[in-house]
Amino acid sequence: MPKVSNMPQPQLFTPFKIRNLELENRITIAPMCTYSAVDGCMTDWHLIHLGQLALSGAGLLTIEATAVVPEGRITYADVGLYDDATETALRRTLDSIRKWSDMPVAIQLAHAGRKASSDLPWRGGGQIAADHKDGWQTEAPSPVPFKSTDNAPTELSRERMDAIRDAFAMAAVRAARVGIDSVQIHAAHGYLLHSFLSPLTNQRTDEYGGSLENRMRFPLEVFDAVRAAFPVDKVVSVRVSATDWHDGGWNLEETIEFARALELRGCDAINVSTGGLHIDQKIPLSPSYQVPFARVVKAAVKMPVVAVGLITEPAQAEAIVATGDADLVGLARTILYDPRWPWHAAAALGGEVAAAPQYHRSQPSTLKSLFKI
Secondary structure (H helix, E strand, C coil), X not given: CCCCCCCCCCHHHCCEEECCEEECCCEEECCCCCCCCECCECCHHHHHHHHHHCCCCCCEEEEEEEECCHHHCCECCCCECCXXXXXXHHHHHHHHHHCCCCCXXXXXXXXXHHHCCXXXXXXXXXXXXXXXXXXXXXXXXXXXXXXXXCCCXXXXXXXXXXXXHHHHHHHHHHHHHHCCCEEEEEECCCCHHHHHHCCCCCCCCCCCCCCHHHHHHHHHHHHHHHHHHCCCCCEEEEEEECCCCCCCCCCHHHHHHHHHXXXXXXXXXXXXXXXXXXXXXXXXXXCCCCHHHHHHHHHHCCCCEEEECCCCCHHHHHHHHHCCCCCEEEECHHHHHCCCHHHHHHHHHCCCECCCHHHHHHCCCCCCCXXXX
């Protein structure tokens, strides 16, 4: 689409600052698992995959869910950051990307909880038995399996919870050592921290179960540990599921209380997703279906809010930011399908986008100033 010179500057392509992190625009690349690691270590796949996304013109690239302990991987092929080998592999990937891109890079730190020990999605994604060479015993706040046919997870002891909390902090230290710009804590999609929050999966009778205050306790302890471990000038954010889409589950009102508690502890941004916890969730899928949740959270806190979920069109993304529903948008499958989506959005909206000089000659003759020089 030709650029119209008299169009106002689109909000999607205005800079944004979170703590000391400068983003060139409001487009973030969400963490997307690719199930291509070996023993937790990134491979050449990650260099190719992340490298192309780092040349996309987005404002921020977030590395896929990265396990803080081996048992926290969703599958045996997930990325980890829990020992020297996984740290070295991440460093190699990041150093290679940064030779050619100055896009800020974040990493999502995670523990899959009861949804761990799964097979690859293209092999069905079902749980792998604990005694299989590619499986292990899962762990969770309570022994409630994700599917009725799954092996029940082990209920976490206080000592094991402390170990996982410390593993999150150590992963943040490793992330800082390799030069990661921002850490996102994964507290969504039915994984460990989300399963502490939801009463559907947290059936504990100690100080970590029951009331909302108790269910929030361990996720907040993890946040505090990560915030203390990661450099004070760098961003720590959290991803949440604003609702379980199931009766009696985690809901928007509780999400607001959790977001406010995080903000008081120094959280820099919150990424608002939904679902993933209950096998019988009922999600009314439609474009921007999760944006209303981001809008409500944004009205309740001062920290920046990221909206995600079936955001596919440039005008759609622009409307989310321009109307104040969220400060930024997160793209996942959209940018997998079209790794040049930010270029095309800039062309459609009349914005400018960063691109490697090697690509400048690709600009159509109808566009005069799409790429920043």
